[in-house]
Amino acid sequence: MIRGLYTSAWSMKAIQKKMDVVSNNIANINSNAFKKDVALFRSFPEYLTLSMEKSKGSQGIGTIQPGHDVDEVFIDFTEGRLEVTGKKYDLAIKGAPVSFFTVGNVNADGRIDIYYTRDGSFQISPNGELITKEGYLVMGEDGAIVLESGDFTVNEDGTVIQKGDIAGRLLIQNCTNPETLRKYGYSYLLATDETVFEEFSGSVVQGAIELSNVNPIREMVDMINVMRQYEANQRMILTQDRTLEKAVNDIGAV
Numbered sequence: 001m002i003r004g005l006y007t008s009a010w011s012m013k014a015i016q017k018k019m020d021v022v023s024n025n026i027a028n029i030n031s032n033a034f035k036k037d038v039a040l041f042r043s044f045p046e047y048l049t050l051s052m053e054k055s056k057g058s059q060g061i062g063t064i065q066p067g068h069d070v071d072e073v074f075i076d077f078t079e080g081r082l083e084v085t086g087k088k089y090d091l092a093i094k095g096a097p098v099s100f101f102t103v104g105n106v107n108a109d110g111r112i113d114i115y116y117t118r119d120g121s122f123q124i125s126p127n128g129e130l131i132t133k134e135g136y137l138v139m140g141e142d143g144a145i146v147l148e149s150g151d152f153t154v155n156e157d158g159t160v161i162q163k164g165d166i167a168g169r170l171l172i173q174n175c176t177n178p179e180t181l182r183k184y185g186y187s188y189l190l191a192t193d194e195t196v197f198e199e200f201s202g203s204v205v206q207g208a209i210e211l212s213n214v215n216p217i218r219e220m221v222d223m224i225n226v227m228r229q230y231e232a233n234q235r236m237i238l239t240q241d242r243t244l245e246k247a248v249n250d251i252g253a254v
Helices: 001-028 216-251
Strands: 036-041 047-053 057-062 067-076 081-084 091-094 100-108 110-118 137-140 158-164 165-169 172-175 183-184 186-190 197-199 203-207 208-209
Touching: 001 036, 001 067, 067 183, 091 100
Parallel strands: 091 208
Antiparallel strands: 036 067, 047 057, 081 208, 091 203, 100 110, 100 137, 100 172, 110 186, 158 165, 172 197, 183 186
């Protein structure tokens, strides 16, 4: 009976983690280029339970099945739908779901911390630099992209053309092992020591942005299922608690 309490309680803990993931996905439905998270569960093997008698030492007295827990939360890099905005500073990556714009944040030491994103809703700084909403520099192959006033075009390969001259080429990289990337916030990703990049093979679309790949209906269905699982485990704990109460108060008194 105690084993059942442990299993149900542990399952509730795991389901709460799943709820956190689903809630975060729903909260970012309207975040440009947001990639939803998916929680994977793993069943635990049975563990040997031990008695701790000083005279005899530790002895096996049975096994216990703790249930399951969230084993991994991975990022779904499925490409989101493109929305045409007509704005010249809006850029989107098409046909390459694991390719990313490279952006840099100048820290207090003057060094540039590199991040990756698919959110191409860029702006222009007072210095003519192409930047993100958070003020991060949009990096080109030869450094930050700097533009003069006036119109410009971006070719499918990321080459920026202004007044007939090449102003730079966007540094867009394709990740061969996206499972090694880590979310940083604001749709940014951090590379790890294991991350490997290769040459970009997709296309850049000017005047469009990529939307979130979260399906709101599916996430709401998942949230309902998670709530039902949580409530079922709550009822199991109550049932087992009442059974234990009877065993202690009624059967134990006989």
